[in-house]
Amino acid sequence: MSHADAIDVLRRRESEKWTAYPDDVLPLFVAEMDFALAPAIKAALASALDRSDTGYVNTLDTRTAQAFADFAHDRWGWRPRVESMGYATDVSTVIVEGLRRLIAPGDGVVITPPVYPPFWDFITEAGGVVVEVPMLDDGQSYGLDLDAIDRALAAGARAVLLCNPGNPTGTVHTRESLAELSRIVARHEASVISDEIHAPLVHSGGVFTPYLTVSDEARDHAIAAESGSKAFNLAGLKTAMFVAESERMTQLIRSLPEEVAVRAGLFGFIATREGFTKGRDWLDATVSAIESNLDLLGQQVADHLPGVRLRRGQATYLAWLDFSALGLGDDPAAWILEHAKVAFVGGPDFGSPGKGYARLNVACAPDTIVEAVGRIAAALASRG
Structure with a gap:
């Protein structure tokens, strides 16, 4: 499977994903992968x-x-x-x-x-x-x-x-x-x-x-x-x-x-x-990593974010999460960014059917998914 670069390496990138927010924010918003380029492309x-x-x-x-x-x-x-x-x-x-x-x-x-x-x-x-x-x-x-x-x-x-x-x-x-x-x-x-x-x-x-x-x-x-x-x-x-x-x-x-x-x-x-x-072998390994990360996200959500639902599709490295049962408003991504320091894309950006949802990018290290869910769970627990 493909593997993501280390966070300290990723934070040296100049792309939008790694420069749009301060370093205390975990960026899982824009559709950029954290994986290293396919070797054939890099060469x-x-x-x-x-x-x-x-x-x-x-x-x-x-x-x-x-x-x-x-x-x-x-x-x-x-x-x-x-x-x-x-x-x-x-x-x-x-x-x-x-x-x-x-x-x-x-x-x-x-x-x-x-x-x-x-x-x-x-x-x-x-x-x-x-x-x-x-x-x-x-x-x-x-x-x-x-x-x-x-x-x-x-x-x-x-x-x-x-x-x-x-x-x-x-x-x-x-x-x-x-x-x-x-x-x-x-x-x-x-x-x-x-x-x-x-x-x-x-x-x-x-x-x-x-x-x-x-x-x-x-x-x-x-x-x-x-x-x-x-x-x-x-x-x-x-x-x-x-x-x-x-x-x-x-x-x-x-x-x-x-x-x-x-x-x-x-x-x-x-x-x-x-x-x-x-780059086809690299692509196949990357899709395998994405599927594994979606499995992990589903388990993490089930274990630590009761009431949240992963609407899993059949393509892309983008995950669609339903937060509507948690009372975080139409745009839960805004609450999550403020209170958990994790950057998602707000569901309403995708039209009115996206109210209560957020989109996140799972083309990252498994540890990043675990940390993101943990931050959100901790923020929810401290809501009072």
């Missing part, structure tokens, strides 16, 4: 530094796109067409630039909270209007409310921004659900952008289904946003990919200004390529 980046290879990206270089296509074929049975792919700095750029070309100003875009908080901002940046269709929640699992999405599109929304797998819930949408979504979207002549950044982090026993594989309708009306940044902890290196299957969506990607791709990072190209080709 490739060191080699680039050794040859002072820090210039611009060559946007005609298809090796990074090919590496992703090979990974997708081997892991998911999907062979994306490299000639129908394009580069960007990150998934947010894929979403915003895609939406700008798929909707008109003022058009509605469906999102399904609880969902990644920047989705609201992406839609606004692209000129759209957010249309919230909350996930169905039976208390055990989450799923798309297809009937409500149908009604939203019938009322005038022109696109769906899909989180697949889901953040923060770790929901891995079924092929059947995605296929039905594609039929609904096609019936209303709308579009989909599928954010699949967490797809390589599906847990054992889970089956990820790329949206572009579920039907001819999906291939016609959708763009997928793909990246190695979550799987291999590369967010700061700035590389993601547009992926299309239809000629219509391929032309949309080709119509983008060259600068959309040029702004990507050369180190991101190198690291993404190495991750998808030579």
Whole structure:
């Protein structure tokens, strides 16, 4: 399994996770891993530094796109067409630039909270209007409310921004659900952008289904946003990919200004390529470590935080905790930060279904999870 760096090493990092709060706060908020880089990625980046290879990206270089296509074929049975792919700095750029070309100003875009908080901002940046269709929640699992999405599109929304797998819930949408979504979207002549950044982090026993594989309708009306940044902890290196299957969506990607791709990072190209080709064993070990940490978190919560519930998903290294029975208010993360010095992301950031919840990052050392739960338990015990 992958192992996290020591805390004193982590605190020398300059990334947001380790600089946003004072040293007395245990940071488990933003989606950055504490694990060391995959050896193949580290070696490739060191080699680039050794040859002072820090210039611009060559946007005609298809090796990074090919590496992703090979990974997708081997892991998911999907062979994306490299000639129908394009580069960007990150998934947010894929979403915003895609939406700008798929909707008109003022058009509605469906999102399904609880969902990644920047989705609201992406839609606004692209000129759209957010249309919230909350996930169905039976208390055990989450799923798309297809009937409500149908009604939203019938009322005038022109696109769906899909989180697949889901953040923060770790929901891995079924092929059947995605296929039905594609039929609904096609019936209303709308579009989909599928954010699949967490797809390589599906847990054992889970089956990820790329949206572009579920039907001819999906291939016609959708763009997928793909990246190695979550799987291999590369967010700061700035590389993601547009992926299309239809000629219509391929032309949309080709119509983008060259600068959309040029702004990507050369180190991101190198690291993404190495991750998808030579980092697969590291990725498998990392997913194993994440699952082990989720097991540990579940046990720690059961033993020390009665009334708190782990809503365990099938993907990502993000855990979704229900604190609503403890009376900590709509945003328990704020109380936890103040009283326990542990930084989570507040549930309300993910939309109204997140009230009473908090999201935490388990891509860390097991001892960190134990300490975080212990701090919260102690703070709760001293509430009076």
